[in-house]
Amino acid sequence: MLKLEKRPSDSRLMAYLSPLIAILLTLLCGGILFVFLGHDPFAALHTFFIAPLTSVYGWTELGIKVAPLLLCAMGLTLCFRAKIWNIGAEGQFIMGALGGSIAALQFLDADSRWALVPILLAGTLSGLGWAALAAWLKTRFNANEILTTIMLNYVALNALLYGVHGPLKDPEGFNFPESALFADATLLPVFSDDYRLNISILFALLAMVAIWTLMARSWVGYQIRVLGEDAKAARYAGFKDKQLTWFALLACGALAGLAGVSEVTGPLGQLVPQVSPGYGYAAIIVVFLGRMQPLGILFASMLLALTYMGGEMVQMEMTLPKSLTGLFQGMLLFFLLATDFLIAYRLVWRRQPASHSTTASQA
Amino acid sequence: MSSSERLHLQGITKAYPGCIANDAVELRVNSGEIHALLGENGAGKSTLMKIIYGVIAPDAGQLLWHGQPQVISGPSHARQLGIGMVFQHFSLFETLTVAENIALGLPADQAKDMAALEARIREVSEHYGMALDPKRLVYTLSVGEQQRVEIVRCLLQDIELLILDEPTSVLTPQEVQQLFRTLKTLASEGCSILFISHKLDEVVELCNAATVLRHGQVTGHCNPQHTTSGELARMMVGDDTPLSENYSKAQGTRVALDAKDLCYQPEDPFGVRLEQLALQVKAGEILGIAGVAGNGQDELMGLLSGEERQDSGSIQLNGTAIEHLSPDQRRQLGFAFVPEERLGRGAVPDMSLVDNALLSASHTGLKRKGWIRYPAVRQFARHIIDRYNVKCADEDAQAKSLSGGNLQKFIIGREIEQQPKFLVCSHPTWGVDIGAAILIRHSLIHLRDQGAAILVISEDIDELYQISDRIGAICDGRLSPIAPTQSVSIEQLGQWMAGQFSDPQPQQPEVSHA
Numbered sequence: 021m022l023k024l025e026k027r028p029s030d031s032r033l034m035a036y037l038s039p040l041i042a043i044l045l046t047l048l049c050g051g052i053l054f055v056f057l058g059h060d061p062f063a064a065l066h067t068f069f070i071a072p073l074t075s076v077y078g079w080t081e082l083g084i085k086v087a088p089l090l091l092c093a094m095g096l097t098l099c100f101r102a103k104i105w106n107i108g109a110e111g112q113f114i115m116g117a118l119g120g121s122i123a124a125l126q127f128l129d130a131d132s133r134w135a136l137v138p139i140l141l142a143g144t145l146s147g148l149g150w151a152a153l154a155a156w157l158k159t160r161f162n163a164n165e166i167l168t169t170i171m172l173n174y175v176a177l178n179a180l181l182y183g184v185h186g187p188l189k190d191p192e193g194f195n196f197p198e199s200a201l202f203a204d205a206t207l208l209p210v211f212s213d214d215y216r217l218n219i220s221i222l223f224a225l226l227a228m229v230a231i232w233t234l235m236a237r238s239w240v241g242y243q244i245r246v247l248g249e250d251a252k253a254a255r256y257a258g259f260k261d262k263q264l265t266w267f268a269l270l271a272c273g274a275l276a277g278l279a280g281v282s283e284v285t286g287p288l289g290q291l292v293p294q295v296s297p298g299y300g301y302a303a304i305i306v307v308f309l310g311r312m313q314p315l316g317i318l319f320a321s322m323l324l325a326l327t328y329m330g331g332e333m334v335q336m337e338m339t340l341p342k343s344l345t346g347l348f349q350g351m352l353l354f355f356l357l358a359t360d361f362l363i364a365y366r367l368v369w370r371r372q373p374a375s376h377s378t379t380a381s382q383a
Numbered sequence: 384m385s386s387s388e389r390l391h392l393q394g395i396t397k398a399y400p401g402c403i404a405n406d407a408v409e410l411r412v413n414s415g416e417i418h419a420l421l422g423e424n425g426a427g428k429s430t431l432m433k434i435i436y437g438v439i440a441p442d443a444g445q446l447l448w449h450g451q452p453q454v455i456s457g458p459s460h461a462r463q464l465g466i467g468m469v470f471q472h473f474s475l476f477e478t479l480t481v482a483e484n485i486a487l488g489l490p491a492d493q494a495k496d497m498a499a500l501e502a503r504i505r506e507v508s509e510h511y512g513m514a515l516d517p518k519r520l521v522y523t524l525s526v527g528e529q530q531r532v533e534i535v536r537c538l539l540q541d542i543e544l545l546i547l548d549e550p551t552s553v554l555t556p557q558e559v560q561q562l563f564r565t566l567k568t569l570a571s572e573g574c575s576i577l578f579i580s581h582k583l584d585e586v587v588e589l590c591n592a593a594t595v596l597r598h599g600q601v602t603g604h605c606n607p608q609h610t611t612s613g614e615l616a617r618m619m620v621g622d623d624t625p626l627s628e629n630y631s632k633a634q635g636t637r638v639a640l641d642a643k644d645l646c647y648q649p650e651d652p653f654g655v656r657l658e659q660l661a662l663q664v665k666a667g668e669i670l671g672i673a674g675v676a677g678n679g680q681d682e683l684m685g686l687l688s689g690e691e692r693q694d695s696g697s698i699q700l701n702g703t704a705i706e707h708l709s710p711d712q713r714r715q716l717g718f719a720f721v722p723e724e725r726l727g728r729g730a731v732p733d734m735s736l737v738d739n740a741l742l743s744a745s746h747t748g749l750k751r752k753g754w755i756r757y758p759a760v761r762q763f764a765r766h767i768i769d770r771y772n773v774k775c776a777d778e779d780a781q782a783k784s785l786s787g788g789n790l791q792k793f794i795i796g797r798e799i800e801q802q803p804k805f806l807v808c809s810h811p812t813w814g815v816d817i818g819a820a821i822l823i824r825h826s827l828i829h830l831r832d833q834g835a836a837i838l839v840i841s842e843d844i845d846e847l848y849q850i851s852d853r854i855g856a857i858c859d860g861r862l863s864p865i866a867p868t869q870s871v872s873i874e875q876l877g878q879w880m881a882g883q884f885s886d887p888q889p890q891q892p893e894v895s896h897a
Binding site for chain 1: 733734743755
């Protein structure tokens with residue numbers, strides 16, 4: 021008889037093994053899915069996961085997608101460690117892109133690189149302000165942040181759509197819902213003219229190190245960890261939970277906002293309605309897949325970035341729908357949640373004792 | 384009744400991951416016998432009880448009921464056989480009446496006729512001297528009365544074995560005496576009683592057979608009537624632990640903590656309202672506050688620690704008003720607190736002992752400019768572990784991996800090593816083995832002798848008598864008079880715990896010591 025049994029203490033091994041098992045299961049089910057779609061599963065998985073990384077260009081494109089994922093994920097780590105379930109990185113990202121674009125449109129004639137500074141600042145503060153709404157609702161009215169941040173995501177999306185269809189629309193853009201192209205000086209510097217990869221990846225790596233240090237070494241990071249682990253202990257120690265809530269949400273909003281403005285001043289070069297392919301949501305998967313640890317999050321953001329590229333790749337090469345990206349991301353989260361169960365529980369094989377057949381179910 | 388054998392356990396073994404709760408346990412209970420099951424916390428008493436009551440199936444061993452092997456498939460089967468159990472934590476619906484609660488546990492045919500049931504409840508409860516009004520709503524009953532409901536519920540069925548899990552821990556001394564009378568009546572009518580306790584004087588008073596468990600194994604059978612409580616304690620704790628100690632009493636010097644006119648209405652509807660509460664603790668003394676759980680202890684502790692904010696009133700430490708300060712600000716002035724809940728308030732379960740050492744001690748130079756000085760924190764944690772003999776893998780062990788006693792030693796150590804001027808301890812040795820309890824009491828006395836003011840809130844009256852210099856009780860949010868421990872008899876304290884005192888005089892004049 022196969023039986024689930026609570027482990028005496030959480031398994032550390034399983035905590036790190038669980039994401040790997042989840043990835044394997046995702047690949048397995050993905051392969052089966054490709055079979056049903058009428059493709060050779062190995063070839064399809066190769067196209068999805070390997071082919072994008074067979075060139076330098078592929079790796080630089082990966083970096084472009086890692087940057088926003090990593091920025092959002094590091095901010096979310098702060099929140100999730102405090103058990104503040106901020107689902108609003110997507111909205112904060114969009115507001116960052118929107119606020120940054122409004123600023124960038126004021127500098128269409130700029131030829132100084134310094135114009136980037138107020139633009140990045142505007143984007144960061146827009147994301148921060150958007151998170152501040154959720155922080156205010158939570159600390160003032162005790163409103164559940166899961167609900168408020170999800171709702172604010174839709175408000176942000178509609179604000180973006182209003183912007184690109186209305187006041188921010190390029191007057192010379194043939195009525196396309198897009199802003200004017202930003203001035204070259206207000207675009208993030210790239211490492212090489214051959215590739216699109218820009219310095220936003222450095223922002224992301226810097227944020228990773230900063231948040232890592234903050235969580236591991238600083239007093240505020242410690243307080244956030246205690247608040248998340250055990251709110252009563254935080255109260256006993258006299259930590260100010262409202263201040264910590266504000267801090268975590270604002271920091272996350274700022275990082276997501278920076279990611280948003282880096283997107284419009286980076287690979288896009290203008291504001292478009294599809295500014296985010298769901299980076300803010302995918303970053304949630306990144307955080308959990310990466311075990312809230314910096315290196316884990318780095319690898320997880322690379323994997324999630326790869327799912328975006330793989331989706332585009334199978335669309336181009338095999339004429340399969342790009343929505344496979346979402347499917348793979350969803351499967352990953354699903355299997356991760358399932359295998360995480362085995363951190364606290366284990367499966368044991370036990371021969372059923374003949375005399376206690378009726379008692380076993382009650383034990 | 385003849386002393387025929389009613390229950391016989393043979394070689395009962397039950398293992399959990401990481402520990403053997405019961406190891407080949409033998410137990411015989413005769414009819415009409417009041418049988419004590421003794422042991423420290425974690426000795427395996429509760430597991431054994433749950434096996435008898437059918438809640439848990441044993442891994443090995445046999446249960447004989449009236450000499451016949453029985454496999455008890457669950458509590459309802461146990462009740463059919465005539466086995467009843469009163470758990471430490473009652474399973475009553477507070478918004479239902481006594482009769483409705485009892486009806487829920489009965490077979491449908493008996494539960495239908497409420498009028499008849501109410502009459503039977505009255506009859507049975509009066510017969511055994513524990514009067515109950517079947518129409519009362521349970522939440523209006525005292526804890527002692529709620530326990531009666533649980534007992535009467537068992538008695539309504541033809542009961543042959545009644546199991547009571549630490550029934551006296553929630554009762555006042557007077558209620559304990561009443562319960563004992565009831566149990567003796569029951570036993571004289573032939574019912575067997577299995578009485579779980581770790582209070583030896585109660586066992587000596589009540590029981591005529593005893594089985595002692597230690598680390599899951601039976602370490603002795605005896606008749607408490609022919610045994611001293613010292614011998615019983617020896618069987619419980621093993622050979623090398625000192626059993627009890629006498630501590631010298633001290634006289635406080637000047638008033639360190641001075642709380643006046645504290646009023647507090649908790650948000651929790653089941654909380655206890657504090658009204659005009661006044662309390663003075665002197666430097667160099669231990670003040671003990673007795674009381675049955677849920678009489679305002681948590682609220683008082685919350686106000687003193689700063690986790691809750693009083694509606695009105697003042698609290699001063701050495702003349703400085705602190706009632707408006709947060710817990711961490713109070714700590715900087717020399718407060719320290721040992722809360723009742725160790726895991727999940729006094730310590731973060733999933734964090735290491737290093738991180739837990741920092742929880743309340745950050746102001747003692749363990750951080751600088753917003754950054755944590757981890758080498759210093761680690762050293763502090765190690766120091767606590769060495770000095771307070773905390774048994775753990777190392778300082779990186781998770782708090783939840785420690786036993787209750789060892790975690791309590793760690794928390795007490797963390798608070799005492801901050802050299803507080805005022806320490807509040809809630810239930811300092813609750814559920815702690817005797818060795819750890821002695822170390823904790825020693826530490827408290829030592830801190831007192833260094834001049835700290837200490838307030839101990841506890842349900843353990845023996846302990847309060849041992850370590851307190853002055854003693855009082857709290858009942859229903861009101862504080863009894865407070866007097867030197869030697870001058871307060873246990874009967875007096877029992878009356879105070881039951882609320883029998885005139886309204887407290889906040890500025891009680893110095894009582895000359897007895």
